[in-house]
Amino acid sequence: MKQDTKIINAGRKSKWTQGVVNPSVQRASTVVFESTTAMKHAAGNKTNQVLFYGRRGTTTSFAFSDAMVELEGGAGCALYPSGTAAITNAILSFVKSGDHILMVDTAYEPTRDFCDKLLTNYGVETTYYDPLIGAGIEALIKENTSIIFLESPGSITMEVQDVPTIAKIAHQHDCIVMLDNTWGAGVNFQPFDYGVDISVQAATKYIVGHSDVMLGTATATEKYWPQLREHSYTLGQCTSPDDLYLALRGIRTLGVRLNQHEKNALKVANWLKTRPEVETILHPAFDSCPGHEFFQRDFNGSNGLFSFVLNCGNQKALNALLDSMEHFKMGYSWGGFESLILGITGLKNMRTATQWPYENPLIRLHIGLEDVDDLIADLEQGFEKFHQVLATS
Template identity: 65%
Template sequence: MKRDTRIIHAGRSKQYTGNVVNPPVVRASTIVFDTFAQLKHASLNRANRVAFYGRRGTNTHFALQQAICELEGGAGCALYPCGAAAISGALLAFLKSGDHLLMVDSTYEPSRSLADKVLAGLGIETTYYDPHIGAGIASLIKPNTKVIFLESPGSLTFEMQDIPAICAVAKRHNVVTILDNTWASPILCQPFTLGVDVSVQSATKYIVGHSDVMLGTASANEQHWPQLREHSYLLGYCASADDAYTALRGLRTLAVRLRQHEQSSLTVAGWLTQRPEVETVLHPALASHPGHSLFKRDFTGSNGLFAFVLKQANQAQIEAFIEGMSHFKMGFSWGGYESLITATMDVQQLRTATAWPYSGPLIRLHIGLEDVDDLITDLAAAFSRL
């Protein structure tokens, strides 16, 4: 099956749907059994999508887990209450006191805070590395390095990483690679074919697609799935059946939504490149992006999230720019049907291993599903206010 067809059928095996189109919502804490033999069977097979206890999941959860594996790859998928929980759950599954973590310097800010404020307190050392390092990451690996964390593109500054090169080095040193694959969703990048061991998603974003559910996923290859599964379970991570159902429903329109997000974002990005106030547009799908060749090699498309840097603007000008929007809403997260705008005055404060090359403020946009001409009109008015 081709991708769009797989999205429609993924996770809809008859064992989960019965005779209806969508898997029913099955809410449960206690699972009861008629015989001791049934209880024993469930206990022995609780890791294989057999209902045993509510935290292990019900058929609603199993359907979503199967769907993510079918679309993204991987031997198994764990569910979490949000994307940040998926990141922490994946890291804590493979790190312990005395270990060393290599974290990309362009990482999502909560991932950096987790490393600096939580992992450090557990005796786990973190070294931040240049997202452009590629195979050169070999020089940073120590005897106690256990995990390399990647995020490509970075969700604020959009640097592309050479995922296969980093993963090849990691495999030679028996180091686990974890990729935050949220930007790509399960369909724009196939991380396991690139050598990644664990792929993390904030399903809150494009999988759910409607800005109304917090949910995370982490998928792993066959070698690392048992450890990820059991550690996440022991840490108490789980998600509600209602949220899993909502994610399954959002998943069905993922491909068609992403095509519109991509088309509109490229139109807006191209328009921004012509604005005299703009220093640069940070969109990996643009030929002008420094990581465009990696994007073309490893990704099958783009989405609605990108950023641009203004040549200059003070705090008052930025406030005038983003506070008077008609269609762009000011807020965090992304991946929903609505367009969003945020601003970062000083990117350098969010990194330690690399120098940010621009002095002007960064504006991040999520291009939603509104008419693109209305969005451009909104931005044109913002530049007038600026």
């Protein structure tokens, strides 16, 4: 099936839909059995999607897991109550005391906190690496390296990684390749075609698409799916069927939403490129973005999330710009229908393996589904406020 057709049909097997269009919302904690034989069968049938206990899943979660596998590939998908939970539990499922992991230096901040504040207590060492390291990753692999974790593009500074090269080298050293694929959303980047073993998403973002559900996924290859499934179950991870129903509904419009996000964002980014206040555009589709060549080679498209760096400014002027926005709201998430803005200073303090080359503030935008001319007008008046304050600072 073509991608758009797959999006419409994913997770809609007749055993989940029962003759209607959408899978039902099946809420359950206790599953009851007609006989001891049936109970034993369910308890021992961990590899198949059968009702056993609410934490193992219901027909709603089985339908959503199927949908994610059909979109991303892999052999199975584990579900979590947030994207952070998906990242941390995927890592915990495959590390032990004495292990070493390689973590991309652009990693989502909670991922870095998990490595620095929790994994160290369990005797797991983390080394951060340059997202553009490519084949140079081999020099950092140790005998006890178990996982190489990627995030491509980086969710703030947008560096695109050479995933297949890193994956090839990782597998030569028996390392598991994990990828935060939230930006790719399972549509714009097909992780298992490029050597990824476990693809993690904050489904909170584009999968759900409406800023009303916290949800995480980790999809794995046949080799790693049984361990990911059982360890996540042992760690107590489960999700709400009501949230999963909303995620299933979000999937149906994923393709058209991403297309519109991409179209709007490219128009805004091209307008920003003409602004005298902007030093550089960090959008994977622009050649000014580090790793742009890998985006061109590996991705099917982009979305609404990108950043740009100012060529002047201070915190007071940046605050004036941010505070003046009407259509862009300030928020730490992205992937919903609404436009968001985030101003960031001090990026040099957020890196340990690489040097951030810019002195002035970075602004991250998520371009939503509003009329793009209204968004540009909003940014234009924001720049006016920025200059007014800058002139008096």
